[in-house]
Amino acid sequence: MADTLAAAYDARLAAGEIRPDPAQKRGLEALVRLEADLAQAQPSSRLKALFRKPESQRGVYLAGPVGRGKSMLMDLFFETAPAEKKRRTHFHVFMGEIHRLIDAWRKGDAAARKARFGQAKGDDPIPPVADVVADQARLLCFDEFQVTDIADAMILGRLFEALFARGVTLVATSNRLPDELYKDGINRQLFLPFIDLLKSKVEVVEIAGPHDYRLDRLRAAGTWFSPNDPDNQRSFDRLWTEMLGGEEETGGELEVLGRRVTLPRAAGGMVRASFASLCSVALGPNDYLALAERFHTVFLEDVPKLTPSRREEARRFVLLIDALYEGRTRLIVLAEAEPQTLYPQGDGAFEFERTASRLQEMRSADWLADR
Template sequence: MASALQTAYDQRLRDGAIRADPGQAAALAPLVRLEGELADADAGPGLKRLFVKPRSHRGVYLVGPVGRGKSMLMDLFYETVPIARKRRTHFHVFMGEIHRLIDAWRKGDAGARKARFGQHKGDDPIVPVAEVVAAEARLLCFDEFQVTDIADAMILGRLFTALFERGVTLVATSNRLPDQLYLNGINRQLFLPFIDLLKSKAEVVVIAGPHDYRLDRLRAAGTWFSPADAGHTEAFDGLWRDMLGHEDEDGETLEVLGRKLHFPHAAGGLLRASFASLCSVALGPNDYVALAERFHTVFLEGLPTLTPQRREEARRLVVLIDALYEARTHLIVLADAEPVALYPAGDGSFEFERTASRLQEMRSAGWLEARQG
């Protein structure tokens, strides 16, 4: 049977929606292989499927720098693979749901557990949580697979062992090879069995071609839009939509020193936030560092020309830009003025010159080229 994935990819090439890329073409083969295996598993007699335990297939783990088309390939696979019970989401969104399910099991009485999980006995939440996930999807497609949180790291091995035993198959994109996940993390030796499990259950495919398609968009559109008139606002909005592609703005909540920071306009490694939400509220260095570590691209809108009366907001902007600069973040800005004119006078305006210089550097072609992973 012809591959629907290969057909869809070839059609995009003919339409000019994508360009021929040897790295992407090589990554198609394992996805086509998995497409066929999943289709064959669904093709057996109906009664047989009812009584045969579902089997996990060897998935695909697409890894490489940002902008190489990993998410595009996974999305095309997800759209064309002929199975009904499937789910595509960002890995951090999925893990947030897992922690909420674990919390619900631990806090629920017998009735609440029965209603949510269909069972109620035992203290270990991993098996009932895995059964809920497996009942909803036999194919899980994760974008931006990464592990930085110790709470995630300590449960992943047991969770995915239970999922694979229940016939779940994994496809994922990541900027990190499996051996680089949770690198230098606390108690990392306890995480190593999960790395071995992941490599045994998913074919690792490196896409590391020289062309960064995400940068094409940023180069073409620019990253600094000022003044914030109708034309520049429309261009800023258009670039955000283009970078989002088919993604949903799921939002993201970061926990910093026990406090929760919610960002409603976030998708994967992309964040859109206003100056007021980041600099007119009581945020500090730890908050900005956490933000910079979490998002590879930040759209900052509503950046005003600052006055001496807004010196505290100017100070926070300095700290925010320092954090983004050190993290090599892509920054796209909708502002009232050019960087050098943002804070011309007031306490700290002399020190702000360094921030203006950094903002100029962060909009340069050299900065865009240097940003990796």
């Protein structure tokens, strides 16, 4: 059974679905090793499983740029992994659940705690929360592992120490190496013990090959779709589906200065949003900067031709594009017109020329490759 993952990968190679990639092979080898470790750790009988304390295996942390096949490898591993209880999700979704569990423990009375957690005593929410998570899954596979929120950073060390102690094994993909997590974050020194713990519990493998497979799709399809007619709408939808690669839209949230910005159509590091949802509501620079930090690819649809009466929306659009530009974010747009004719006259129309220039640059092959 320990060679199931390798066989699944070879089958994809033979079918032409993927092509040989030395960087991916290193990640594959690490996951094949973990597959064997998990198989060996399985109790030989149900009776032994009742009395044997589960042990955490040395997991795998796949780090590297966008589009190198990290998620594909993890998904293949997850499908074949010999673990009875396993879960694959995006890291930000998982952390949202953790915060809700912590809140439920702190606010619940004894009866509510007993119903939710099977226990009621104590002031520390981490042990009962870890019990719930470990009971649901002994193998956790996280896509898009990243830490930007101080609330996440301050609980990760104790949470994962508790999870590892309960026999949970971790597999994760990330655009950042462990030492780069929560970089420049507030009180980062308090986060460093978690980094040390993480590196002691996973094998870190860099998948940083020269080929970006998502970039191939963007180059082939283009990133600016106008006018906003049925043909371009279908092309925009098709590209979004291809870029998802079968992933589910789990949605996302940004927390900005105590406020929450909800983004229903998000999956990992990609988000799809309308012009109205980002520029026709009271959002500002901090919101757009948080968006650029959280997502590497933004699909922006239904961008209208702007008139002088919509100068506030034009101003917000300028701020949005500035944030995405500075964040080196990939931008795919469905619009009524080309960038240079989106806002031809009105307050700020002269300044909008710089935005149009940036939009042209952001659709270029060099920009896409650089990101």
